[in-house]
């Protein structure tokens with residue numbers, strides 16, 4: 365790493381807005397490179413942002429990031445292994461995300477679908493998903509440039525199924541599985557409906573090999589590793605930034621215009637102002653979508669605003685239900701529910717429970733199952749009372765498993781990322797109308813007209829072209845922006 369001139373960095377103030385993984389990663393890189401005046405200004409009373417681990421008795425639940433996606437080349441996996449964070453074997457879990465089956469697959473009434481049929485379905489489904497990805501990788505052009513993944517899957521899967529030798533009954537079952545899988549895809553991607561996702565560019569997203577891996581003692585253990593190296597006085601909590609006044613020009617004593625000593629003022633909602641020479645903005649894309657037009661003065665360039673608008677940022681939530689004791693098979697990794705009837709899709713958000721599909725069992729919370737919910741249905745669920753959510757889900761579970769004895773859970777926790785004003789959603793996706801250049805544009809710094817230096821920089825998961833939507837994207841983007849400054853000032 366380049367060495368920094370302490371005389372320079374002591375005078376150069378860096379303010380990082382947001383203390384999620386991107387902000388912490390940037391602060392860690394700057395601090396360990398010898399930068400003395402870098403601070404994080406975070407609106408919440410805790411670090412981590414969308415990494416949010418909650419502990420209650422023996423249970424550890426993750427309201428945000430769940431897995432390290434891939435081991436081969438993933439810097440988060442490296443951090444975890446370098447610091448022995450995966451050693452708690454009783455709570456460790458690893459699985460192949462392509463193997464989308466978890467335990468039994470129930471039809472209403474408790475009937476379990478033959479695993480052979482489910483596996484055959486998965487093989488065909490994976491083939492069609494691979495084709496979607498190949499549009500970008502092989503530079504194939506869809507019939508329409510704005511063709512969606514949802515449209516393509518809805519045409520291509522039934523076509524292939526129609527060519528198979530399956531009986532009509534098996535075909536009907538596989539179509540039912542397909543419809544449920546489209547719902548699962550929405551929470552993996554982070555959208556409401558797969559028709560929002562652009563076919564031509566969805567393959568720009570790159571995944572690491574090596575499966576999905578949990579952090580047995582909590583996702584926040586990986587944050588702790590980085591926070592240890594950042595002096596505590598550099599982390600300022602309960603400081604919500606209202607706006608960033610950048611590239612300011614002030615008058616010197618003679619009245620002539622000159623560039624301010626610290627060109628940027630970071631103005632907080634409580635009135636406090638932090639002066640800075642460089643700001644790294646790591647607020648989520650959802651926050652930028654909502655506030656970009658007022659958050660920066662001078663305003664952001666039209667090009668950047670256009671990219672912020674075009675990229676997708678959807679809602680994905682989790683619902684955790686803790687029972688006295690498991691009603692599922694011991695050792696099961698979970699189960700999934702498949703509707704028999706044609707009308708499996710919610711016709712309005714009020715039917716949010718129709719979007720429930722997979723229930724996961726996590727060794728970090730042994731008597732607990734959790735389900736994912738996405739899009740408008742997730743947003744609707746966020747506004748409901750917990751008792752109603754618990755009651756509705758238990759009805760669904762009883763109906764599908766045929767087990768009327770499933771009790772109400774003794775505890776329920778839901779995330780509320782959509783209505784959280786500090787995220788305004790969950791993670792970014794490649795929306796119809798967007799492409800990877802939009803991500804690069806969002807990531808581009810704003811340069812001072814006076815010094816030509818980068819003064820406002822952007823990090824966060826939605827600024828990483830290949831890995832966006834993940835913790836490793838956030839981590840790498842924080843390092844990228846710290847390195848930009850380190851290179852600017854290296855001696």
Ligand SMILES: Cc1cc2nc3c(=O)[nH]c(=O)nc-3n(C[C@H](O)[C@H](O)[C@H](O)COP(=O)(O)OP(=O)(O)OC[C@H]3O[C@@H](n4cnc5c(N)ncnc54)[C@H](O)[C@@H]3O)c2cc1C
Pocket residue numbers: 381382383384385386387405406407408411412413414415427428429430431432433603604605606646647648651680681682779781785786787789790791823824825826833834835836838
């Ligand atoms: C339900 C869910 C499940 C997920 N599962 C996974 C997974 O399994 N694996 C994976 O790799 N990724 C997963 N992710 C994505 C991952 O959590 C994020 O990509 C990553 O944590 C984002 O980090 P970040 O620093 O970019 O943003 P954030 O973590 O959102 O940090 C931004 C910070 O900015 C703060 N902020 C916002 N506005 C202001 C303001 N005005 N002033 C000051 N501070 C402000 C916020 O409070 C926040 O702390 C998941 C996300 C969700 C929501």
